[in-house]
Amino acid sequence: MSSLRRRAAVVAAAVCAGALALTGCTAFNNSDDGTADGNGASATTQTFQPSGGKPTATLSIASGSENKEVATAIQKAADQSNVAVTMHYMGSLEIMNALKAGGQNYDAVWPASSMWISMGDAKHIVKDAASTSTTPIVFGIAKSKAVRLGWADDSGATKPVSTADILAAVSDGKLTFSMTSATQSNSGASAYLAFMTALRGGDGPLTEADLADDQLKTSVTKLLSGVDRSSGSSDCCSPGSASGWPAAECPA
Numbered sequence: 666m667s668s669l670r671r672r673a674a675v676v677a678a679a680v681c682a683g684a685l686a687l688t689g690c691t692a693f694n695n696s697d698d699g700t701a702d703g704n705g706a707s708a709t710t711q712t713f714q715p716s717g718g719k720p721t722a723t724l725s726i727a728s729g730s731e732n733k734e735v736a737t738a739i740q741k742a743a744d745q746s747n748v749a750v751t752m753h754y755m756g757s758l759e760i761m762n763a764l765k766a767g768g769q770n771y772d773a774v775w776p777a778s779s780m781w782i783s784m785g786d787a788k789h790i791v792k793d794a795a796s797t798s799t800t801p802i803v804f805g806i807a808k809s810k811a812v813r814l815g816w817a818d819d820s821g822a823t824k825p826v827s828t829a830d831i832l833a834a835v836s837d838g839k840l841t842f843s844m845t846s847a848t849q850s851n852s853g854a855s856a857y858l859a860f861m862t863a864l865r866g867g868d869g870p871l872t873e874a875d876l877a878d879d880q881l882k883t884s885v886t887k888l889l890s891g892v893d894r895s896s897g898s899s900d901c902c903s904p905g906s907a908s909g910w911p912a913a914e915c916p917a
Contacts (some may be wrong), residue, residue, distance in 0.1 A: 711736070712751045720749035725770060727763050729777040729851065730754045731800070753765040757851040761785035777851035802855045804831065806842070814839060830862035832884060835891035843894040853895075861885050 714720060720743070730764075732739075732752065743750050753771065755763075760776045763769050764785030774791070776782065777800065782791055811817035814834055816826050834840035845853035858871065864884045865875050875881060 688745060691806070707755050710751065711754070712749060713740045714749050715743045715747045717744065717747050721747050723749040723751055723771050725751045726753065726773045726775050727769075727771040728752045728754055728775040728858050729757060729760065731777050732775055755779045756849060757848045757854070764788075764790065778855060780854070781851065802852055804856075805843070806840075810840070826862055828888070831891075832888045835888055841891050841893040844889075844892045846895050857885075857889075860888055864888070 670715065712723075713736075733754065739750055739752065742748075757776050758781075760774050761781045761784055764774060765787060765822070767788055768774075768790050774782065775797075779794070779796065782794065806814075806816075808817060808821055811823065812819060814889060815824075816830070817823045831840065844856060847853040847857035861875070861881065862871055863880055865871065865878070
């Protein structure tokens with residue numbers, strides 16, 4: 666392994682023990698693409714420069730927007746390795762398509778879920794992979810709605826709620842909710858698969874027989890009929906977002 670690729674591997678390990686490394690590493694390039702501000706950050710791109718001076722290389726990562734939360738760890742990795750790290754924040758579907766296209770100009774990918782690697786890496790360009798975290802998908806509703814549905818009392822104490830309970834509330838016209846797109850968003854795809862698995866019952870992953878089960882498909886379709894607003898990004902439910910919804914009240 667060249668010293669350049671070795672440094673890239675060190676950064677990937679230090680950042681998260683699992684930015685999924687592709688072959689190669691970009692040579693140092695001090696040019697600005699015009700998208701970043703004076704701190705090397707924009708809505709979609711953020712560059713972490715090592716504090717020790719001119720970096721010996723730059724590691725370019727196609728990353729899910731969720732990883733903005735670990736900026737401190739990324740900066741620490743850049744400082745320790747003397748390698749700059751440029752994060753290109755994008756949707757899960759975009760990362761999958763980048764893999765299908767051969768990785769484009771990225772040295773590593775860091776999506777919200779490994780399933781996007783499985784679906785996108787048809788050319789087997791990912792050379793090393795490790796899990797960095799487990800992120801639950803949460804179905805949240807306002808306290809007032811939970812009380813009306815009998816899922817909580819006036820004090821806020823809740824009772825266990827199953828996917829079947831959610832389906833029943835949707836079927837009775839008592840509940841609608843927002844959900845990110847299952848074809849564009851990690852949270853939407855994960856929720857879709859979780860709903861289907863829960864409604865099927867039992868243990869183990871979904872099978873081809875499950876996907877062909879008419880009764881299961883009907884139940885999932887009915888449940889998803891409760892979606893009154895969809896988006897390609899989980900930010901649709903973020904406070905201050907364009908939707909205007911408080912985070913805890915996305916479901917209607």
